[in-house]
Structures are given as C-alpha cells and as structure tokens.
Amino acid sequence: MGLRLLSLEGRRALVTGAGTGLGKQMALGLAEAGADLVLCGRRQAPLEGCAAEVRAFGVEAQVIPADVTSEADLQRLKAEAGRVDILVNNAGGGQVKPWLEVTLEDWRRVLAVNLDAPFRLCQLFAPEMIERRWGRIINISSIYGLVGGDRSRYPGIEWDNAPYFAAKHGLQGITHYLGARLAPFGVCVNSICPGMFPYTENNRPLVTPELEAALIAGTPMRRVGDDDDLKAAVVFLASEGAKFVTGQSIVVDGGWTVW
DSSP states (O other), rough: OHHHOOOTTTEEEESSSSSSSHHHHHHHHHHHHHHHEEEESSSSHHHHHHHHHTTTTOOOOEEEOOOOOOOOHHHOOOHHHHHOOOOEEEOOOOOOGGGGOHHHHHHHHHHIIIHHHHHHHHHHHHHHHHHHTTEEEEEOGGGGGGEEEOGGSSSOOOOOOOHHHHHHHHHHHHHHHHHHGGEEEEEEEEEEEEETTTSSTGGGGGGOHHHHHHHHHHHHTSOOOOOOHHHHHHHHHHHHGGGTTTTTTTEESSSGGGG
C-alpha cells in the first residue's frame, strides 16, 4: 500500500527552472515515480537535455521555454501546458550585494522570480485543480525562508542577500495562506526548504575550498546536498500519500538549521 500511495502514474507535473540544478533533480525524481512532465525554463537547450533524461523513465516530457517573470510568457505557459496536477515552483535566484546598496530595481528583480512568479502560477493553475478536487503545489523555498542566516558560515564572501531572504520568507507565507485556503478542495500546498546545495550551476562559481569546508563543517551530517537529496521529498509531497499534509515545510538541509 505504501508504494502505491507514492506512485505518480497518470499525474502531470509542471516544474519551473527545470533545465539544471535542483529543478532538474526534482523533475527526474517525479519522472521516476511515473509522472509526465512539463519542463519550463528560460533556455531551450538545458530543458531539452532534461527532457531526454525524463523520457528514459518511459514518461512524457513537454518543453516550454518561458520567463516566469513575464506575464506574457506566463499566459503562454498556461495555454500550452495543458492539464497540470502538480505545480513545482522552483525557479528562483538571488543577488549577493550589501543590503545598504540594494536598489529598488535589484529588490524587485529578485522578488519577481522568487515571490511574484510563484503567486501568479498558483493563480493560473490552482483553479483547475480546485475544479478537479485534486492538486499539489510545491514551493521551493530555502532554509533562508526560515532563519536569518549566519554570515560567519561563509568565509571569503560577504554573504549579504537581503531580497532573497525576504522573498523566501514571503514564499513561506504564501504556502501557509494557500495551504489553508485550498485545503477544502483537495489541493495541498507545501514547501521544500533546501540547505546547502553548492554545486548547482549558479552556486558553483562561488565555491572555494575554504567555503566548501565551512559549509560541510556547518552541517551536522558533514556533507553538502547531492543530486538525490531532494527527489524523495518532492515525490512525497506530490503523491496521494501527502493528502493530509498542507501548509507545511520539509527541510532538507542535513541538520544545518538544527544548530
């Protein structure tokens, strides 16, 4: 019975930011569990590469290049995606910059992708989930949607990322609000809060041997996240087995936030 409750056969999942990094990792996890995929991102080539790996699991993969901060692209995504049972709001990013120097343009750009886009995608795809009385929305937040961050854990760089922290805390708020709002309709809204996954395409240029050692030392499990560490979490939250879980956060950080 347990494995049946985790099967995603017959479900269709949309993953934003799916071409590389954590988005690709989660897309592959969903595909392995049997879900068909709609892969969204700004660049066609990485999406096609992910789609090829997804199809190796015997499921369908549709590629839709789109910028989730563009309303026109969001409308096109909605029109082309078809039925979406599982929405994974993964696209995101930050900007390391002293908070006193952050301009309104900087602030709005980071919030646009991390906060505005997930909210709009919920507005676009949740109504049909409500009509079907079944749906899963999974917001990819961060441990920095839960805590303020300790700059001493980042030797060699000035870890100052105010808009990102604010956006991820806001995404947690959306998760709590919609989790309660959509619960009567069988739509579960949850978040995943990853910890240290430094070897993604965006993070790798920042990682020095000194920083890597500090990240490992700051994690009770004494390692950083790898390519398999988010797959089971996203599959669970997307599954029938999570039908009584909503408005919650699964923290996948090796214990980083325990200390």
